[in-house]
Amino acid sequence: EDQVTQSPEALRLQEGESSSLNCSYTVSGLRGLFWYRQDPGKGPEFLFTLYSAGEEKEKERLKATLTKKESFLHITAPKPEDSATYLCAVQAKVFGQGTRLTINP
Amino acid sequence: EAGVAQSPRYKIIEKRQSVAFWCNPISGHATLYWYQQILGQGPKLLIQFQNNGVVDDSQLPKDRFSAERLKGVDSTLKIQPAKLEDSAVYLCASSGEDSLLTFGSGTRLTVV
Numbered sequence A: 001e002d003q004v005t006q007s008p009e010a011l012r013l014q015e016g017e018s019s020s021l022n023c024s025y026t027v028s029g030l031r032g033l034f035w036y037r038q039d040p041g042k043g044p045e046f047l048f049t050l051y052s053a054g055e056e057k058e059k060e061r062l063k064a065t066l067t068k069k070e071s072f073l074h075i076t077a078p079k080p081e082d083s084a085t086y087l088c089a090v091q092a093k094v095f096g097q098g099t100r101l102t103i104n105p
Numbered sequence B: 001e002a003g004v005a006q007s008p009r010y011k012i013i014e015k016r017q018s019v020a021f022w023c024n025p026i027s028g029h030a031t032l033y034w035y036q037q038i039l040g041q042g043p044k045l046l047i048q049f050q051n052n053g054v055v056d057d058s059q060l061p062k063d064r065f066s067a068e069r070l071k072g073v074d075s076t077l078k079i080q081p082a083k084l085e086d087s088a089v090y091l092c093a094s095s096g097e098d099s100l101l102t103f104g105s106g107t108r109l110t111v112v
Helices: none
Strands: A003-007 A010-014 A018-024 A034-036 A045-050 A057-058 A062-066 A070-075 A086-088 A101-103 B005-007 B011-013 B019-022 B031-037 B042-051 B053-057 B065-069 B077-080 B088-095 B107-111
Touching: A003 A086, A010 A018, A018 A034, A018 A086, A034 A070, A045 A057, A045 A062, A070 A086, A086 B107, B005 B088, B011 B019, B019 B088, B019 B107, B031 B077, B042 B077, B077 B088
Parallel strands: A010 A101, B011 B107
Antiparallel strands: A003 A018, A018 A070, A034 A045, A034 A086, A057 A062, A062 A070, A086 A101, B005 B019, B019 B077, B031 B042, B031 B088, B042 B053, B065 B077, B088 B107
């Protein structure tokens, strides 16, 4: 059974304080590791897709990396507008519980 | 490009009543998903359609939940009868060949 575990459940940072979110997964034959951002009252919004170990993708202050067992979402010098819940998913449809990120000004 | 449309936005019902949610996916997206998201948790897949056929409904409580996708476009998810634990946000998503999900804003269901 495909499984995804995210940590930490919640993370509070000061503006400009860099950190990483973790997504550990168990899957038979990875067909994509997806990162989404979810704002309160909205549906998740696509950020990145990673397919193979060693792959990296960047968008503004976010960088996603992938190994054979986990993915990291690195956030560099975050701003308050980066506050959201970040979700990862495997096989396009099995989601973790998310990390609720709060950036204080 | 228009997004995924869902209605209603909010719904409050009493337990044992029935409720239906509607979803219109992005034009041309063959795959449609319904998720249940309980507060503080990630989305849980209920059912996946490819065109108008069911691909995965392994986590759909079939004694009370049903879904259909007519003509491979719009979809309806129904709960009958509702229980208190069905209170959640019901998200619809669609995808094309890249499996990249585009979500609607969801329907927030409160069962009292």
